[in-house]
Amino acid sequence: MSVYVITGVSKGIGFELVKQISEDQKNIVIGLVRDKAATDKKVAAELGNRANVHILHGDLTSHASLTEAAAATNKIVGDRGVDYLIANAASLPHLDAYDPISYLGDKVEELEKVSAELFHTNVIGNIHLFNLFLPLVLKGKVKKVIALTSGHADLDFINDLEVENSALYAASKAAMNVIVAKFNAQYKKDRVLFVSVSPGLVEVGHFANVTPEQMQGLMGFMGKLAAYAPDFKGPTPVDEAIKTLRSTIKEKLSIENGYGGAFTSHLGTKKWL
Numbered sequence: 001m002s003v004y005v006i007t008g009v010s011k012g013i014g015f016e017l018v019k020q021i022s023e024d025q026k027n028i029v030i031g032l033v034r035d036k037a038a039t040d041k042k043v044a045a046e047l048g049n050r051a052n053v054h055i056l057h058g059d060l061t062s063h064a065s066l067t068e069a070a071a072a073t074n075k076i077v078g079d080r081g082v083d084y085l086i087a088n089a090a091s092l093p094h095l096d097a098y099d100p101i102s103y104l105g106d107k108v109e110e111l112e113k114v115s116a117e118l119f120h121t122n123v124i125g126n127i128h129l130f131n132l133f134l135p136l137v138l139k140g141k142v143k144k145v146i147a148l149t150s151g152h153a154d155l156d157f158i159n160d161l162e163v164e165n166s167a168l169y170a171a172s173k174a175a176m177n178v179i180v181a182k183f184n185a186q187y188k189k190d191r192v193l194f195v196s197v198s199p200g201l202v203e204v205g206h207f208a209n210v211t212p213e214q215m216q217g218l219m220g221f222m223g224k225l226a227a228y229a230p231d232f233k234g235p236t237p238v239d240e241a242i243k244t245l246r247s248t249i250k251e252k253l254s255i256e257n258g259y260g261g262a263f264t265s266h267l268g269t270k271k272w273l
């Protein structure tokens with residue numbers, strides 16, 4: 001039996017994590033979302049009435065909402081604490097997703113707005129999350145804090161493949177990786193694992209409504225991925241991707257195995273696909 005707290009479970013990877021982890025009725029899964037009513041409805045429709053799933057309001061851009069979520073979690077879990085804190089929620093903008101950085105040159109207001117939102121959500125939001133939930137993690141048995149990051153933040157990946165797109169998103173994840181390492185620097189001695197893990201390229205419908213121009217940028221990126229990993233067949237179905245991710249988190253990622261503060265992939269390596 002383990003207790004999980006996962007942010008951003010309204011859809012995508014977060015929802016799939018809740019689905020798979022709560023299949024074992026002994027696990028307790030607490031999911032944080034911005035829209036609780038909509039997620040309650042989705043959980044009821046797709047997972048049925050699972051007594052071990054608790055959906056709480058938690059917006060990474062609101063310290064007050066995270067404070068309330070931590071207090072509500074404490075009431076649910078009591079002395080068991082939290083075994084796994086999974087910082088999954090993130091801002092994933094479309095602005096920078098398909099084009100090289102020069103595309104942003106004359107989009108001054110959009111660039112500043114999206115960059116502020118990215119830093120607020122993906123970096124500051126997770127600092128608040130970690131600080132507020134740490135007392136519960138320290139009470140837990142497993143003590144693993146996992147932040148979902150991206151291979152986009154790897155400098156060798158950017159430089160070797162000349163990956164031009166997703167500049168702002170990548171920078172926010174690089175900043176988050178540093179924050180995760182700083183938490184590791186402080187809490188490794190308390191046996192808390194802080195680690196940043198990329199899930200690989202996972203199919204969650206991000207590109208369902210792209211324009212023909214955006215699709216062209218996307219195809220250029222996919223072409224580079226095919227050269228990087230010749231066995232790459234496109235984004236991994238979310239159920240399969242989460243099985244791999246869960247196994248790596250559980251079996252491989254530990255302080256003993258040298259992952260404290262690391263930036264690693266779903267395979268526990270620097271192989272991003």
Ligand SMILES: NC(=O)c1ccc[n+]([C@@H]2O[C@H](COP(=O)([O-])OP(=O)(O)OC[C@H]3O[C@@H](n4cnc5c(N)ncnc54)[C@H](OP(=O)(O)O)[C@@H]3O)[C@@H](O)[C@H]2O)c1
Nearest residue numbers: 008010011012013034059060088089090148149150201202
């Ligand atoms: N899919 C991939 O291929 C891939 C690859 C590398 C890394 N990742 C990482 O994996 C994680 C999950 O990504 P995904 O693909 O599942 O994306 P997604 O489907 O867009 O889900 C993102 C989740 O984050 C939530 N969120 C956004 N802003 C928030 C905020 N301010 N407060 C709380 N929740 C917020 C969203 O909630 P709303 O419904 O309220 O918007 C949603 O539940 C992210 O950290 C992403 O960077 C994904």
